[in-house]
Amino acid sequence: MDKRGELRNKLEGTKAFVLDMDGTIYLGDRLFEETVPFLEKIRETGRDFYFFTNNSSRNKEAYIAKLHNMGIDISPAQMMISNEVIIKWLLENRRGERAFVVGTEYLVNDFLQAGIEIDEENPDYVVLGFDTSLTYEKISKACGFIRDGAPVFGVNADWNCPVEGGFIPDCGSIAALVKASTGVQCEFFGKPSRHTLDYITGHLGLKQSEIAIVGDRLYTDIAVAAGSEVLSVLVMSGETTHDMLRESEIVPDIVVRDIGELGEYL
Numbered sequence: 006m007d008k009r010g011e012l013r014n015k016l017e018g019t020k021a022f023v024l025d026m027d028g029t030i031y032l033g034d035r036l037f038e039e040t041v042p043f044l045e046k047i048r049e050t051g052r053d054f055y056f057f058t059n060n061s062s063r064n065k066e067a068y069i070a071k072l073h074n075m076g077i078d079i080s081p082a083q084m085m086i087s088n089e090v091i092i093k094w095l096l097e098n099r100r101g102e103r104a105f106v107v108g109t110e111y112l113v114n115d116f117l118q119a120g121i122e123i124d125e126e127n128p129d130y131v132v133l134g135f136d137t138s139l140t141y142e143k144i145s146k147a148c149g150f151i152r153d154g155a156p157v158f159g160v161n162a163d164w165n166c167p168v169e170g171g172f173i174p175d176c177g178s179i180a181a182l183v184k185a186s187t188g189v190q191c192e193f194f195g196k197p198s199r200h201t202l203d204y205i206t207g208h209l210g211l212k213q214s215e216i217a218i219v220g221d222r223l224y225t226d227i228a229v230a231a232g233s234e235v236l237s238v239l240v241m242s243g244e245t246t247h248d249m250l251r252e253s254e255i256v257p258d259i260v261v262r263d264i265g266e267l268g269e270y271l
C-alpha cells in the first residue's frame with residue numbers, strides 16, 4: 006500500500022483530533038495558512054477537533070481569545086489546558102487542602118475559581134507552574150515549604166517555551182531549580198503525563214482508539230500517547246528536526262510535514 010492509503014487507514018477510526026498549538030497550528034502570532042482548511046476538513050469529514058496547551062502561564066480564556074483574534078471561534082469545551090488537568094486531580098485527591106502556587110495571575114485565578122484556597126504561610130502542598138512572574142522570594146518560599154515536607158506538583162514538564170527569536174525557561178526548568186535546592190522531584194500533570202491522557206479521554210467521552218493527538222514536540226505531544234491506543238501525529242512544522250526524530254526513542258505513529266499534509270489523508 007502507498008503512504009497515502011496506509012495513513013488513510015490509520016486515521017479511519019479517528020473521531021476527534023486533539024491539537025497542540027504553538028508549532029502545530031501557528032508559530033507565535035502567525036497562524037499557519039494550512040490551519041483553517043485543515044479544521045474545515047475535520048468538520049467536513051464528520052470529526053471534531055480540540056486544542057490542548059501545556060502553557061500554564063496563561064489560562065483557557067486567554068487562548069480562546071487568541072484563537073478568536075486569528076479568526077478561529079471555538080466553544081470553551083474545545084479548549085483544554087494543563088491547568089485544568091492538575092486542578093481536577095487536586096479536587097479529587099487533595100480536596101480541602103491549601104496550595105502555595107508558584108505561578109502567574111492566570112494560574113492563581115484558575116485555582117481560586119476552582120475553590121482551592123491559596124495559603125502563603127502554611128500550605129499543604131506546593132504547585133509549580135510556568136511562572137513568567139517568578140521572583141526569588143516566591144521560589145525561596147516554595148523550597149522552604151518543600152523542605153518542611155510539603156509535596157510538590159508541577160503543572161507542565163516543558164523545559165522551554167518557544168518565543169519570537171528563541172526560547173524562555175518553562176515550568177520544567179523551574180522544577181529543576183527546585184529539585185537542585187531541595188532534592189525533591191515534583192510530579193508533572195500536563196502532557197506527557199498519564200493524568201493528561203486520562204483527562205482527555207474523559208473530557209472527549211471517546212475511546213483511546215478514536216482519538217488522535219497532533220503536535221510538534223516529541224517528549225510532550227507524542228510521548229503522551231505512548232503505550233496507549235491514542236494515535237500520535239508528529240508535525241515537522243515546529244521544534245522537531247529530522248535529526249531529533251531519527252535519534253528519538255519516542256516514536257510517533259504518523260509523521261507529516263504539517264497539518265496541511267495530514268488533512269490530505271482524511
Ligand SMILES: [Mg+2]
Nearest residue numbers: 025027028221
Ligand atoms: Mg508545540
